[in-house]
Ligand code: B12
């Protein structure tokens with residue numbers, strides 16, 4: 001009955017500026033791309049739905065540390 | 067639990083002490099009792115499960131609709147919902163054994179109320195119980211007329227009244243017009259002769275009046291009297307009628323005849339107005355929109371959906387449809403209008419039986435529709451039946467094939483029922499003389515693990531009243547096998563959906579794996595169903611999961627499988643899910659700044675790592691499109707499972723580098739130590755300093771909740 005929701009899991013990375021170029025960040029994103037599958041209710045519960053959630057890594061630079 | 071409306075005749079006080087406003091017009095006090103559908107689950111644990119409680123929440127709109135029209139006529143209806151009462155009974159203090167039986171409990175509760183007429187709704191599965199309650203009430207209140215109505219009493223009216231003299235009248239079929247007429251006759255002391263749609267007593271005779279006309283204008287029926295059902299506030303959804311009557315003629319179906327096959331729909335305006343009213347009064351926006359075959363008239367379905375979309379308001383709803391009365395465009399529009407669940411009666415996966423049972427749907431088209439509802443994220447009940455009299459093993463295999471095939475879609479929820487011969491259906495009429503009481507019951511009639519012995523006696527004495535508890539013999543199929551196969555498939559698909567799909571694909575027929583499983587457990591007294599854990603309970607238990615996983619690992623995969631490696635990978639994964647992971651504790655990370663390379667990353671509590679021989683996601687993708695499993699490459703992968711406090715379970719497929727990183731987080735190494743040991747194999751990042759790679763990767767893992775950062779304890783101590 002209840003609406004099953006598919007959620008997109010956004011991981012917003014807040015990294016200090018560690019001197020990575022855009023291309024390097026993109027390669028790192030690819031290499032650390034984990035896929036999350038959420039099982040609502042846990043294995044013992046009757047209705048177990050699998051929702052594949054692809055992690056989108058967004059980089060937000062925080063100000064470099066003083 | 068027991069609710070009265072505000073108008074009443076005669077008494078001005080309820081016997082439970084609550085004051086009652088007096089009625090303006092005066093009218094009989096009519097108590098309407100909704101049918102119990104959860105009494106099957108006498109095992110409190112099962113009854114209290116979320117799935118069963120959700121079913122029990124289904125407001126009894128048959129009697130609520132009647133209450134609404136009775137109120138309009140000045141009568142004073144009250145509603146008793148036996149599902150709700152059942153929970154009060156279960157939850158009442160005291161050991162089950164020492165408690166009175168549910169029937170007497172209900173009678174005692176009803177006896178607290180003041181009423182002049184008592185009406186019972188009926189459904190086949192709990193009809194014996196309804197009759198027993200009525201009998202007790204007649205003894206307690208001999209002067210109160212007892213009226214039966216609803217789908218079961220409507221079709222077994224004469225035999226019921228012959229066998230049970232305390233049933234005074236049966237109202238057959240839709241009753242919004244008949245019941246007020248009957249109540250008026252009772253109020254005036256007149257005989258009900260002349261009222262169409264009833265079966266009544268005239269002296270010693272039982273008289274069956276002609277059928278009442280169907281209600282042509284459903285918009286004229288008021289909103290069910292939800293105000294007499296305050297429990298609605300706690301419900302997750304509300305049932306509302308979209309219309310009545312299915313024009314098809316499937317041989318096992320009772321509901322088509324009940325509504326005289328006359329397809330009718332309420333206007334979109336009426337339904338939307340009712341949804342709004344419910345939302346504004348009770349704050350509920352999810353609706354079970356009831357119609358046996360909503361989608362018969364494409365134009366009107368589209369008009370309804372467009373009207374809902376045009377409101378710009380958010381309603382969620384579900385409905386029933388035939389796969390040959392719906393198409394891709396309708397599904398897309400329905401989804402946009404808020405359709406979240408749909409019920410498809412497929413009935414059988416055998417094209418031959420489709421014709422025999424007069425369902426006549428095209429199975430390839432049905433599969434396409436399920437694929438479409440899945441794509442639109444509409445939860446889809448794929449309802450299948452086995453146990454038809456003409457069914458052969460090949461037909462059964464086709465049905466099982468359809469069942470397992472649907473499992474490939476995340477939003478499909480296949481069901482497998484065992485046929486119940488519903489009273490007065492063409493199938494039941496044709497096989498009436500052959501019916502047997504073999505205790506291999508469908509869930510249509512199964513009364514749980516403790517069917518009341520009194521019910522059994524009634525059922526055995528009156529096949530004409532309770533045929534749904536009987537079986538039509540299946541000369542070509544062993545019914546005990548059917549029941550076990552059903553338990554196996556239903557529980558298996560809930561516990562290890564993809565393992566079933568993989569076994570089906572590997573063997574070409576999952577019934578072969580099922581039969582091999584039966585042979586396997588038969589050879590070992592410590593495996594399989596056993597005297598203290600009989601079949602249905604066994605299949606619902608964790609013991610079955612453990613046994614089945616052991617069977618696939620030790621017997622099926624090495625001996626019979628064509629793609630053992632794939633099966634092993636799925637097993638690894640399923641085991642990771644079934645494993646009891648420790649519940650998470652509060653994260654007490656002291657510092658979250660990843661650029662501090664002296665911090666020590668540590669796996670969060672509740673996180674468990676499992677190695678798989680092949681990429682699970684890739685296997686699933688292959689199974690979804692029925693690809694060749696032999697082409698799945700060996701590619702070891704690591705998955706992390708993480709238990710949430712609210713029972714959700716996250717499964718994270720780690721990229722190879724994430725896995726490497728996570729394994730280095732042993733709770734002692736600092737970020738800097740880990741960076742020193744990390745060996746990225748991918749050339750694209752080999753030029754990036756290891757420390758930066760490490761910081762980046764650890765931050766991803768931290769934000770995914772897999773690790774937390776701590777200060778180095780040793781350093782702290784120093
Ligand atoms: C929603 C629904 C459910 C819900 C809620 C049940 C409920 N409380 O009504 C749930 C999911 C729980 C359910 C379960 C089952 N259901 Co069901 N369900 C329906 C469905 C689709 C709609 C019911 C409804 O609300 N109708 C709308 C209202 C307005 O109609 P109504 O209830 O019939 O009431 C009218 C008349 O019957 C009459 N009336 C009703 N009560 C009374 C009382 C009196 C005193 C009088 C005078 C008149 C009267 O007046 C009302 C207004 O016109 C019907 C099919 C249908 N279209 O009706 C099947 C139906 C009632 N279910 C049916 C069955 C078989 C089942 C199950 C037994 C099997 C199953 N696996 O599905 C289970 C029960 C499980 C169990 N173990 O007990 C059959 C019943 C056949 C029969 N001969 O009894 C039906 C008719 C469908 C079919 N397959 O043919 N069901």
Ligand code: SF4
Nearest residue numbers: 312314316319322358
């Ligand atoms: S099974 Fe469905 S389509 Fe067939 S007659 Fe009954 S309601 Fe109609």
